[in-house]
Amino acid sequence: AMLVIGNEILSGRTRDANMYFLAGKLTELGIRLREARVVPDIEATIIATVQELSRTYDYVFTSGGIGPTHDDITADCMAKAFGVGIDVHPEARRRLEAHYEAGMLNAARLRMARIPDTATLIDNPVSAAPGFRIGNVMVMAGVPRIFEAMVASVAPSLVGGDKLLSRTVLAFVPEGAVAEDLAALQTEYPDVDMGSYPAFRAGKASTAIVLRSTDKVRLDAAADAMYAIFRRMGGEPFENEIV
Known part of the structure; x- marks a missing residue:
């Protein structure tokens, strides 16, 4: 703390x-x-x-x-x-x-x-x-x-543990449209922390999904699934370190 x-x-x-x-x-x-x-x-x-x-x-x-x-x-x-x-x-x-x-x-x-x-x-x-x-x-x-x-x-x-890894997947898709699928994804990957951050970029509604885990394999799998969700909704996802 x-x-x-x-x-x-x-x-x-x-x-x-x-x-x-x-x-x-x-x-x-x-x-x-x-x-x-x-x-x-x-x-x-x-x-x-x-x-x-x-x-x-x-x-x-x-x-x-x-x-x-x-x-x-x-x-x-x-x-x-x-x-x-x-x-x-x-x-x-x-x-x-x-x-x-x-x-x-x-x-x-x-x-x-x-x-x-x-x-x-x-x-x-x-x-x-x-x-x-x-x-x-x-x-x-x-x-x-x-x-x-x-x-x-x-x-x-200081004594630490495994490093917490992070990936941020963004798309020009409104947060409300992705909420249900994101909840299902979180259930599928309970060991990956997921946060949703809506914003307006270039005058358009967008959503950034931040995924965090100490397990790189699980993190990458969850990120790939998030890519698929965004694409299914007509957005072309990309990654960015800054939200």
Whole structure:
């Protein structure tokens, strides 16, 4: 699961890009992102949500709230969620001291070195201030460039399964026309996830069917069957990576 933390996301001031990036990266690793939530900078909400997600999923990835200002409360919330203390981590402090010029590591910036007890650091090659992992929760920055660097740092330690493969078959056929046959196809291939996405392309109604499976043979068979369905309806199907 992913937990996005920050009032700026919920207010519309900031557009979240991290969930999109994480979902793609996890797919490459054979890990499925099953849920994503966005919560405000409210301590009780953050604590309750991370506890619930941590119990439910193998991994939880958070973004936001580990900066130098008063409203960056994620680290404290994680300490409370796991029932441990929090203090300036010696190695985190060393990294910040090496990053900033002499005299520039003020009290506000030092807040970014406060790490819950028992947590391990997640490298931040962009701006030095580390994220951290506590239990099965990876706590990372909200700034997209830093978040992406932290994901790259933690990725080698994640255990994934078979890679989820995908094919997207499109045709200029209305979604309503294909719905019944698509339902029958899903019944025939229960091990292949199928999603239908209607759109107008070049002023005409079209439907994109996205098929996903870890079994390439089954995936290709389902895609071939989808081609046949579209052709039977008078559409000439084609494939595209983007829906």
